[in-house]
Amino acid sequence: MLSTNSVPVTPEAIRTAPKVLLHDHLDGGLRPATVIDLADACGYRDLPTSDVGELGRWFTEAADSGSLxxxxxxxxxxxxxxQSTEALVRVAAECAEDLAADGVVYAEVRYAPELFCENGLSLDTIVEAVQEGFRIGAVKAKEAGRTIRIGTLLCAMRQNARSLEIAELAVRHRDSGVVGFDIAGPEAGFPPTRNLDAFEYLRQQNAHFTIHAGEAFGLPSIWEAIQHCGAERLGHGVRIVDDIKVAGDGSVQLGRLASYVRDRRIPLEMCPSSNVQTGAAPSIAEHPIGLLTKLRFRVTVNTDNRLMSNCLPSTEMAALVDAFGYDWADLRWFTINAMKSAFIGFDERLAIINDVIKPGYAALMG
Structure with a gap:
């Protein structure tokens, strides 16, 4: 029961609430102005426009096609x-600042190092540049009165054959802020089991990993990610709803895979706006996150790509408040779910929950 003194759940108030982000792509979160600046600096000539406002709209409209x-x-x-260390440092620093300004206290930001090698940068140099950017951004955020911690996830592109190499890179840098591994890219035709050597290596190294699964492809992708590869979390996982039957009287029956995911508390890294854009859900109001939240799956709320979806963690939460009538208790639940599911140490997660998240929501709930 919320206090009569609670702060109204408005977009402005949600922005001030402590938030945790588990699924955010570094190369999907650039400021449009930065894209233009960096293009000028490196001689990149393929941008559709050099007008900041128009470029931001172009990214969102291009991503709105309904096709992953x-x-x-x-x-x-x-x-x-x-494709340069200077660009990577700048993008990472601005990412940390932008998330902190939106009230994010802990974020796991992911990217695929293999995508930034075109000008000859080594994988290790790329990781070091991004880590330096996050360090700079966190310092600038602190100077502005905001505290944020960022862990990095390294992605391998599932259509390429470099998963083991990227997994080894993640383990090599795990003491300098890289907290886990992921595979990204097109799901259809590139099942998680193509990367079994990488996942086997990570398990042997006691390293953490999540897997993009159940976004553009259905239950087999989720089943493989969990049962063959050992995924600790599911990137998106939205298609788990295909294993849930809702009868006309409102009663719900979970299939064996959905039951397993819920019983094991396997976190779902849900990205509502992105899922609508790629056709994985028809609208926010019809997004499976509503049913999965009601059934108390380990649901977390994420941005995926802030530039392409023109969103922030606070606007994703605000959209869910509009669609499902969620209150502060629900938003706190999403946030604690995410923090419990982070790839940092148990004591560190507990400290953020008890010292930052719970007091932050208590102040809003009155």
Whole structure:
């Protein structure tokens, strides 16, 4: 029961609430002005426009096609301007600042190092540049009165054959801020089991990993990710709803895979706006996150790509408040779910929950 003194759940108030982000792509979150600056600096000539406002709209409209393949094409431009250490440092620093300004206290930001090698940068140099950017951004955020911690996830592109190499890179840098591994890229035709050697290596190294699964492809992708590969979290996982039957009287029956995911508390890294853009859900109001939240799956709320979806963690939460009538208790639940599911140490997660998240929501709930 919320206090009568609670702060109204408005977009402005949500922005001030402590938030945790588990699924955010570095190359999907650039500021439009930065894309233009970096293109000028490196001689990249393929941008559709050099007007900041128009470019921001172009990214969102191009990503709104309803196709994951078309959506992924927008990354040619962001990756095209991120081929130097200076660009990587700047993009990472601005990412940390932008998330902190939106009230994010802990974020796991992911990217695929293999996408930034076009000008000869080594994989290790790329990781070191991004880590330096996050360090700079966190310092600037602190100077502005905001505290943020960022862990990095390294992605391997599932259509390429470099998963083991990227997994080894993640383990090599795990003491300097790289907290885990992921595979990204097109799901259809590139099942998680193509990367079994990488996942076997990570398990042997006691390393953490999540897997993009159940976004553009259905239950087999989720089943493989969990049962063959050992995924600790599911990137998106939205298609788990295909294993849930809702009868006309409102009663719900979970299939064996959905039951397993819920019983094991496997976190779902849900990205509502992105899922609508790629056709994985028809609208926010019809997004499976509503049912999955009601059934108390381990649901977390994420941005995926802030540039392409024109969103922030606070606007994703605000959209869910509008669609499902969620209150502060619900938003706190999403946030604690995410923090519990982070790839940092148990004591560190507990400290952020008890010292930052719970007091922050208590102040809003009155």
């Amino acid at each position: 393949v078309r959506y992924l094409e927008t990354f040619a431009h962001t990756c095209g301007v991120m």
